[in-house]
Amino acid sequence: MAQIGKQSLKFEHAPCILAAASVVGTKEGEGPLGKLFDMVGADDKFGEDTWEEAESALQKQAATLAIGKAECKPQDIRYIFGGDLLGQSIATTFGLASFQIPLFGLYGACSTAGESIMLAAMAVAAGYGDQVLAVTSSHFASAEKQFRFPLEYANQRPLSATWTVTGSGAFVIGSGKGKAKVAGATPGRIVDYGIKDSQNMGAAMAPAACDTIYQHLTDFGRKPEDYDRIVTGDLGYVGQEILIKLLREKGVDIQKQHMDCGIEIYDRASQDTHSGGSGCGCSAVTLASYLLPRIEQGEYKRILFVPTGALLSTVSFNEGHPVPGIAHGVVLEQA
Amino acid sequence: MAQIGKQSLKFEHAPCILAAASVVGTKEGEGPLGKLFDMVGADDKFGEDTWEEAESALQKQAATLAIGKAECKPQDIRYIFGGDLLGQSIATTFGLASFQIPLFGLYGACSTAGESIMLAAMAVAAGYGDQVLAVTSSHFASAEKQFRFPLEYANQRPLSATWTVTGSGAFVIGSGKGKAKVAGATPGRIVDYGIKDSQNMGAAMAPAACDTIYQHLTDFGRKPEDYDRIVTGDLGYVGQEILIKLLREKGVDIQKQHMDCGIEIYDRASQDTHSGGSGCGCSAVTLASYLLPRIEQGEYKRILFVPTGALLSTVSFNEGHPVPGIAHGVVLEQA
Numbered sequence: 001m002a003q004i005g006k007q008s009l010k011f012e013h014a015p016c017i018l019a020a021a022s023v024v025g026t027k028e029g030e031g032p033l034g035k036l037f038d039m040v041g042a043d044d045k046f047g048e049d050t051w052e053e054a055e056s057a058l059q060k061q062a063a064t065l066a067i068g069k070a071e072c073k074p075q076d077i078r079y080i081f082g083g084d085l086l087g088q089s090i091a092t093t094f095g096l097a098s099f100q101i102p103l104f105g106l107y108g109a110c111s112t113a114g115e116s117i118m119l120a121a122m123a124v125a126a127g128y129g130d131q132v133l134a135v136t137s138s139h140f141a142s143a144e145k146q147f148r149f150p151l152e153y154a155n156q157r158p159l160s161a162t163w164t165v166t167g168s169g170a171f172v173i174g175s176g177k178g179k180a181k182v183a184g185a186t187p188g189r190i191v192d193y194g195i196k197d198s199q200n201m202g203a204a205m206a207p208a209a210c211d212t213i214y215q216h217l218t219d220f221g222r223k224p225e226d227y228d229r230i231v232t233g234d235l236g237y238v239g240q241e242i243l244i245k246l247l248r249e250k251g252v253d254i255q256k257q258h259m260d261c262g263i264e265i266y267d268r269a270s271q272d273t274h275s276g277g278s279g280c281g282c283s284a285v286t287l288a289s290y291l292l293p294r295i296e297q298g299e300y301k302r303i304l305f306v307p308t309g310a311l312l313s314t315v316s317f318n319e320g321h322p323v324p325g326i327a328h329g330v331v332l333e334q335a
Numbered sequence: 336m337a338q339i340g341k342q343s344l345k346f347e348h349a350p351c352i353l354a355a356a357s358v359v360g361t362k363e364g365e366g367p368l369g370k371l372f373d374m375v376g377a378d379d380k381f382g383e384d385t386w387e388e389a390e391s392a393l394q395k396q397a398a399t400l401a402i403g404k405a406e407c408k409p410q411d412i413r414y415i416f417g418g419d420l421l422g423q424s425i426a427t428t429f430g431l432a433s434f435q436i437p438l439f440g441l442y443g444a445c446s447t448a449g450e451s452i453m454l455a456a457m458a459v460a461a462g463y464g465d466q467v468l469a470v471t472s473s474h475f476a477s478a479e480k481q482f483r484f485p486l487e488y489a490n491q492r493p494l495s496a497t498w499t500v501t502g503s504g505a506f507v508i509g510s511g512k513g514k515a516k517v518a519g520a521t522p523g524r525i526v527d528y529g530i531k532d533s534q535n536m537g538a539a540m541a542p543a544a545c546d547t548i549y550q551h552l553t554d555f556g557r558k559p560e561d562y563d564r565i566v567t568g569d570l571g572y573v574g575q576e577i578l579i580k581l582l583r584e585k586g587v588d589i590q591k592q593h594m595d596c597g598i599e600i601y602d603r604a605s606q607d608t609h610s611g612g613s614g615c616g617c618s619a620v621t622l623a624s625y626l627l628p629r630i631e632q633g634e635y636k637r638i639l640f641v642p643t644g645a646l647l648s649t650v651s652f653n654e655g656h657p658v659p660g661i662a663h664g665v666v667l668e669q670a
Contacts, residue, residue: 052650090648090651105450122463128344146422326438
């Protein structure tokens with residue numbers, strides 16, 4: 001039985017991430033992780049005419065590369081679990097159509113990176129596929145257009161704002177030996193703290209990250225020390241402070257283990273990204289390029305990877321709704 | 336091993352649909368299936384201020400009712416698989432947040448009804464949950480605003496257009512005995528025939544339905560006669576004709592078995608819905624109210640339920656992209 005505790009899963013025969021790929025834009029290429037990414041675009045249009053097409057191109061490249069690294073062909077991939085931030089997930093539709101692989105389309109805002117890996121692992125562990133692909137993407141320009149203002153408007157960004165990562169991370173998950181085991185998962189619930197500032201996603205998502213991490217530790221009967229790192233997706237500096245405080249109020253201190261992909265991906269002093277990076281691509285490319293190699297080399301024996309999502313659209317926001325959060329936790333262990 | 340053929344799954348211990356609920360708007364209540372729905376709203380706002388909130392209310396009611404019919408409490412439902420048509424799936428976010436159940440957010444356009452039932456059944460069959468909820472919704476007014484024109488604009492609708500169903504269908508899927516077995520599934524691929532008419536969704540989706548049905552029959556080694564009905568989601572009259580023709584070209588004749596939820600749900604002569612009904616809610620409420628009781632009573636021993644989705648956003652459409660389709664097939668058998 002894979003069920004553990006109230007809302008988690010522990011895989012008896014844990015699937016592995018067989019291969020991972022990261023493709024990013026220019027700003028990410030200039031950041032602290034720049035040299036670790038598989039591909040950095042020459043410019044952020046990736047040879048396309050529109051920002052949305054650029055994001056599709058990014059996703060297609062990442063998926064292609066991951067399939068290649070796994071020494072597979074597209075026909076060896078039984079299913080894809082994929083998604084992005086755009087309305088009706090168009091980056092995914094037009095990015096993945098040509099592979100001709102059955103697709104489970106997902107939407108969990110920036111938490112989709114965790115949702116896709118989790119569902120892919122659940123499918124493999126149940127024997128539904130020998131190799132399954134999880135892929136997500138985000139693009140700074142398509143996201144600004146979707147959620148905030150067109151770039152041409154040149155709006156000022158408050159210091160609480162994060163910078164949407166231009167990037168796509170793709171993961172081939174299978175039953176063979178690979179870079180890391182997907183040992184367990186804690187799918188998250190929607191948590192609504194009533195945050196109404198759409199330029200402060202860190203504050204909107206931190207309560208959801210707290211809920212998922214706390215429930216995960218409870219379900220597995222573990223402490224923060226049982227993890228080398230507890231890695232959130234894109235809380236940024238603002239959200240990190242809130243998360244650590246909220247968990248302390250519940251008697252859990254993750255200060256020593258906590259890492260946030262949104263903090264790691266840009267240089268705060270020189271890149272003017274304010275609270276940090278965000279987007280489905282943020283946690284996905286950081287996992288593919290930075291975290292996975294450390295697990296593979298044994299520097300991390302076990303991490304909890306918790307992509308965080310802010311659930312809003314311009315419609316819900318303009319109709320006065322708050323921005324609830326959701327966070328999905330994935331346990332990754334040395335294979 | 337659950338894998339069968341190139342892209343299908345056959346469950347050794349098939350999960351069951353334990354309970355189902357349908358909640359619809361006034362027009363659906365006046366249609367041929369009107370008396371079969373569990374609840375018909377007094378008006379299409381469902382007591383809310385906006386169309387989006389109305390759709391959330393619809394989804395919450397359907398989920399509540401299905402959980403109650405299954406004689407469960409929300410805390411007995413381990414996971415929800417849910418989605419809708421709106422950008423960033425806001426109907427689902429604000430409809431399901433209060434249940435406090437871990438959520439896998441999905442997007443497959445109108446095929447989401449199939450995707451959610453399929454993934455819920457996969458989760459139950461693998462032992463990931465004893466009771467899992469699949470829920471989807473659509474609302475005529477929120478969909479028109481999202482994809483076409485505000486209702487106040489009073490645009491003319493071409494005869495090829497379908498009418499988005501105001502409705503939500505929810506299904507509790509579990510390992511116990513229920514109304515119908517989810518015996519197998521054929522997750523679909525994106526199929527792009529280059530259709531660029533956003534007012535002709537039937538033509539955009541029919542090739543995807545053809546692809547999934549053909550692959551399903553191939554994977555399972557079956558013929559159309561092995562099914563009492565092959566039920567597509569929302570092709571309407573225009574799409575039905577194309578689907579039957581496309582399958583005949585491949586040597587498969589489903590004329591006798593074919594049924595389309597979009598054709599069943601409205602009265603063509605009196606309801607002015609042109610090609611028929613559409614939306615995630617269309618196939619979901621038709622399954623819950625009309626098809627499932629027929630399976631339970633033994634009138635249908637086995638059906639193939641194939642919700643169909645048109646993958647577009649106003650952005651992709653206005654940037655000149657075609658409308659690809661996707662269709663997910665679910666085998667439902669007498670329990």
